[in-house]
Amino acid sequence: MNDALYDQAIIAEARSKTGAGRLDAPTVTAECDNPLCGDRITVDLAVQDGAISDLAHKTRGCLLTQASASLLARYAKGGDVAAARELRAAIDAFVKGQDDERFAILTPVRNAKSRWDCVTLPFQALADALADLEKRG
Amino acid sequence: MNDALYDQAIIAEARSKTGAGRLDAPTVTAECDNPLCGDRITVDLAVQDGAISDLAHKTRGCLLTQASASLLARYAKGGDVAAARELRAAIDAFVKGQDDERFAILTPVRNAKSRWDCVTLPFQALADALADLEKRG
Amino acid sequence: MNPIRQDFPAFDRLDRPLHFLDNAATSQICRPALEALVRFETDDRSNVKRGVYARAERASVAFDDARKAAMEFLNAPSPEEIVFTSGATLGLNTAAHILQDRLKPGDVILVSLLEHHSNLVPWQLAAERRGASLRAIPVTDGGRLDLERLDELADRVKIVAVTHASNVTGAITDVARLRAFCDATGALLVLDGAQRAAHGPLDVQALGCDLYAFSGHKCFGPTGIGVLWGRYDLLDSAPPFLGGGEMIRRVSIERSTFAPPPHRYEAGTPPIGGAIALGAALAWSMAQDWDRLGAQERELAGRMLDGLASLPGCRIYGDTGTQQRIGVVSFELEDVHAHDVCQLLDSDHGVMLRGGHHCAQPLMERFDTVATVRASLAPYNDGADVDALLNGLEAVRRKLA
Amino acid sequence: MNPIRQDFPAFDRLDRPLHFLDNAATSQICRPALEALVRFETDDRSNVKRGVYARAERASVAFDDARKAAMEFLNAPSPEEIVFTSGATLGLNTAAHILQDRLKPGDVILVSLLEHHSNLVPWQLAAERRGASLRAIPVTDGGRLDLERLDELADRVKIVAVTHASNVTGAITDVARLRAFCDATGALLVLDGAQRAAHGPLDVQALGCDLYAFSGHKCFGPTGIGVLWGRYDLLDSAPPFLGGGEMIRRVSIERSTFAPPPHRYEAGTPPIGGAIALGAALAWSMAQDWDRLGAQERELAGRMLDGLASLPGCRIYGDTGTQQRIGVVSFELEDVHAHDVCQLLDSDHGVMLRGGHHCAQPLMERFDTVATVRASLAPYNDGADVDALLNGLEAVRRKLA
Numbered sequence A, B: 001m002n003d004a005l006y007d008q009a010i011i012a013e014a015r016s017k018t019g020a021g022r023l024d025a026p027t028v029t030a031e032c033d034n035p036l037c038g039d040r041i042t043v044d045l046a047v048q049d050g051a052i053s054d055l056a057h058k059t060r061g062c063l064l065t066q067a068s069a070s071l072l073a074r075y076a077k078g079g080d081v082a083a084a085r086e087l088r089a090a091i092d093a094f095v096k097g098q099d100d101e102r103f104a105i106l107t108p109v110r111n112a113k114s115r116w117d118c119v120t121l122p123f124q125a126l127a128d129a130l131a132d133l134e135k136r137g
Numbered sequence C, D: 001m002n003p004i005r006q007d008f009p010a011f012d013r014l015d016r017p018l019h020f021l022d023n024a025a026t027s028q029i030c031r032p033a034l035e036a037l038v039r040f041e042t043d044d045r046s047n048v049k050r051g052v053y054a055r056a057e058r059a060s061v062a063f064d065d066a067r068k069a070a071m072e073f074l075n076a077p078s079p080e081e082i083v084f085t086s087g088a089t090l091g092l093n094t095a096a097h098i099l100q101d102r103l104k105p106g107d108v109i110l111v112s113l114l115e116h117h118s119n120l121v122p123w124q125l126a127a128e129r130r131g132a133s134l135r136a137i138p139v140t141d142g143g144r145l146d147l148e149r150l151d152e153l154a155d156r157v158k159i160v161a162v163t164h165a166s167n168v169t170g171a172i173t174d175v176a177r178l179r180a181f182c183d184a185t186g187a188l189l190v191l192d193g194a195q196r197a198a199h200g201p202l203d204v205q206a207l208g209c210d211l212y213a214f215s216g217h218k219c220f221g222p223t224g225i226g227v228l229w230g231r232y233d234l235l236d237s238a239p240p241f242l243g244g245g246e247m248i249r250r251v252s253i254e255r256s257t258f259a260p261p262p263h264r265y266e267a268g269t270p271p272i273g274g275a276i277a278l279g280a281a282l283a284w285s286m287a288q289d290w291d292r293l294g295a296q297e298r299e300l301a302g303r304m305l306d307g308l309a310s311l312p313g314c315r316i317y318g319d320t321g322t323q324q325r326i327g328v329v330s331f332e333l334e335d336v337h338a339h340d341v342c343q344l345l346d347s348d349h350g351v352m353l354r355g356g357h358h359c360a361q362p363l364m365e366r367f368d369t370v371a372t373v374r375a376s377l378a379p380y381n382d383g384a385d386v387d388a389l390l391n392g393l394e395a396v397r398r399k400l401a
């Protein structure tokens, strides 16, 4: 059932460590825990003129979380804030079955409900960061 | 399994109402409740020179309790206190399988564990009364 | 024979008739529930939450689905408002815990004389902890809440906790009237649904209650499982009740932080098999035609009530009509003890009844009795059960009265 | 194949190997337990206590017999000291309730860094209510209670509540040493037997503890049932915990009086099917040759520990010897996340393991980690399971490390 969960695409995406690291002077930072396994991601955003000019994440997590964090960096970095706001809902819809090219390599996760939180965690951190940004006005 | 529980012998013993009533001047009285069904028995004893010279019981209960209360009056009244002290344990042993001529008509109760308390209740009241008597010295 | 019996394993192979009329104590389990339980134990047995292997994944999905089934059965807005408990009793204790911090000394919890002990004692314990007290809605001669008296009872009432249907008289509570009272007074409304849940799906939103509890074993599920539904903001407003695994966020020796509802109230390994089986039982219930089953129940109840009314020396406790009631009927035969009735009806007539105070001592006192005989109906009962009861009672009367 | 598997329905029909090594989370159910459960639900289903009809009589007798089975399994002096709970977690919460009135502000409950959250949070909640606090026995690098340090921890200790065997390192607690400590200090001794109970019958009298709790689902019974044993005088010394039916003597609206133990702590309809099935599981356990099973477990644990020790980059948490331990082993593979290990071992090798903090966050902190992989043995495991684990880990390491 989860046979393809560790296929080469996911492993490669995790190993790419796209966006791994910290920013020197982030506009906003959010930290998000998966309390059940102790995984933790810290997301730094640099925001300028309504766009995410830079993004970095420090991720302690399983391969799925790492792959997902790499995807996060790919899709959010350089894009505008409005689009980034959609990503949390998009990954959620994706794991529940909605087609979405951007997350295609994560398709095997759909069958492993216990791992859904692993792939949504980075996007939750992004959402938290953006919510924080908005609160500051 | 309980087919014989309401055979004529038990019904007749209950209807005999042996010892039913109250004493005018009991030496000691005990009241005992079966909290689960609300049954209640009050036992009055008149004790003289180590013997139970008179006994009466007021019984609100099922046929089994009434039959048992009649037996109580039969065996305790007129006997000595030492012998009466044994009765509580004897009825207990009887329902659990020990032969005892005195309680023979109650044999069908052995198969109805939920009704054991019904037949031991009058003897518990007797035991309580005797314990009270002893405490007084 | 009532064809619905095919859904109940109790009727599969019988050497003697099973006129089971003790459904208010516990119902029989329906086949989908027993099958779901055996399937879990055989094919999926593993702990839920965070097992990543496929066996655990299947168990977790089945457990989550059971929560959704309970949500649908109650028409609750969200699965996060569904707390699995070991039964109605733990549900009501949890409800009392959740609400007790709202009580100040002198405040009042409004209960009723109809209540089952499980909806009295938890409130007594909470009241004692907070210096509050209980006040009881009286009961009419017809065995119903005397809601005419409600307004005179309003002073300092912060919580109203009453049964949705009586396990002794079968009266169904007029919840709308209580809802209006709570709107007027600001009190919170807790319903004990232990009896009502056996009679088809519910709508807690339409009822307008704040907390609702029931047991699986009375609505065709297994023993050891129940549901407490609560409005999310209420569930989220209280500290945990039981402590342990699964209800925490972070634990150190000195202190802990806690998970959001419903997990905050589900400490330790839950009754997994029980929840999955209950989900199947609720799904079975939701698939039934309750218009038809309700009509069948009223017809049988009417036949029973009429028969009892024409039995010499039989006193019925509560209403003798068939409206606004469930098929639970309490009565006494003059000069025959309730347990003697029950024993003989079983041994000589294959009819199973309950005798006793039905965990409702205040109501027994209200009716000035100590024990009644109770017959209670489920969808698998039929006319033969009622006839066996009535014929049996006639025979007992002749034998013992 | 291990012939004992014939006693476990999980192994009856399988399309893929079931190398079930998550027994510390939940064991498989044994056939006698499942059969007893199905028999109750089919042939005897009814409520217990005071049903006088034969069906209820059979259920009540089976329920009483289950209590006696638990008494024998624990070598408790009397069935009146056996309280059925929904699991170890409720048992430990009840224990904390029973003992909390003995705590004065400033008093100390001695726990340990090994504890499962279910043996921490209930004590934290009790301590908070009484103004007391928790103090923890430290843990050695070998994953054992550091009992050398016991004497320096004695000040104001009123309760000692520790695990009988660790669900992370497998260490079995030196109870005699704790008993001596309690004798010297007058503290009461509570043991969390959730893990230990899966490894054969117990003797609470020889252990000398005051309260003992375990769960059915970890020792081959169903979910939703457990046992709290307590010395009668302790059980009898405390007010009720949960309120409801069956635990009362007399109820009026204003106040209630309560039944003696064990009923005082069994509010509402108990998990009847669960208790009966647990009784059957305990009887199964008592019929086994635990000398042989213990030797088998030590042999398999040794093979596992040796294999793990020779696996490059594998760190074992706790002792690597096979004495004074149960077959529970925690480890980590360097650079591979616990959940990735567990997922791949299941999907590619049919091996079921648990990854995570195992509800023991203080111990994770002590070991400076966040999550371990845990393999845990039961009587139905065999060399093939251990080989599959070790081969699988080697494959995962090559694939991911």
Ligand SMILES: Cc1ncc(COP(=O)(O)O)c(C=O)c1O
Residues within 6 Å of the ligand: C245, C267, C268, C269, C270, D024, D025, D087, D088, D089, D090, D116, D118, D119, D163, D165, D166, D167, D192, D194, D195, D215, D217, D359
């Ligand atoms: C050591 C220990 N204590 C307590 C528990 C709690 O048991 P349960 O979750 O069955 O209530 C567990 C298992 O989860 C355990 O391993």
Ligand SMILES: Cc1ncc(COP(=O)(O)O)c(C=O)c1O
Residues within 6 Å of the ligand: C024, C025, C087, C088, C089, C090, C116, C118, C119, C163, C165, C166, C167, C192, C194, C195, C215, C217, C359, D245, D267, D268, D269, D270
């Ligand atoms: C009206 C009512 N409330 C509460 C309960 C308690 O339910 P349980 O014993 O399943 O916890 C019952 C049944 O026993 C009941 O009939």
